Amino acid sequence: AQRVTQPEKLLSVFKGAPVELKCNYSYSGSPELFWYVQYSRQRLQLLLRHISRESIKGFTADLNKGETSFHLKKPFAQEEDSAMYYCALRGGFGNEKLTFGTGTRLTIIP
Amino acid sequence: GAVVSQHPSWVICKSGTSVKIECRSLDFQATTMFWYRQFPKQSLMLMATSNEGSKATYEQGVEKDKFLINHASLTLSTLTVTSAHPEDSSFYICSAPGNELNYGYTFGSGTRLTVV
Secondary structure, three states: OOEEEOOOOEEEEEOOOOEEEOOEEEOOOOOEEEEEEEOOOOOOEEEEEHHHOOOEOOEEEOOEOOOOEOOEEEOOOOHHHOEEEEEEEEOOOOOOOEEEOOOEEEEEEO | OOOEEEEOOEEEEOOOOOEEEEEEEOOOOOOEEEEEEEOOOOOEEEEEEEEOOOOOEEOOOOOOOOEEEEEEEOOEEEEEEOOOOHHHOEEEEEEEEOOOOOOOEEEOOOEEEEEO
């Protein structure tokens, strides 16, 4: 079974401070991990995926297989980062189903 | 990029009536479409997976006869909530895998269903 856990429902951070959104997963094989973001009144959109090892809008996430984590980080928060963030997992080849965490609402305090 | 168009954005219907939600892939062919349900302040829960030309696969606990899914073409998948009741009120979202290997999924804008 696939499971994604985001322990923080709400997270408030001052502008300019570092941000870390936690994500832990459970999956028996080699998963693909994603972070999706949903800004106010907008559709869910891909932020980044572990396989590409990219940095989007200053955010990075490293897959730690030992800790089964995929935490999202940004060194300096910006007001426009306020949004709902979802961590998601997809099983290996042939399993396209995405399993979402419960989401973390990030609020950046000016 | 891959775009999924979802309609309607919101709908209010009376108890006992049926509501159809459409999702179209605009610039790519979606052989698979995922249908999610999202309650307020909760995560997206996968309801079913539709595959073009074959029967949908429903998640455990989802009533097949209540949530009818049709994926008749490579660009259109529909979800029909039959005999809707107030407890069916929710936010429904469709999603399709992107058109490149390992590309992220693209999501529709969602449909807010309110059953009165």
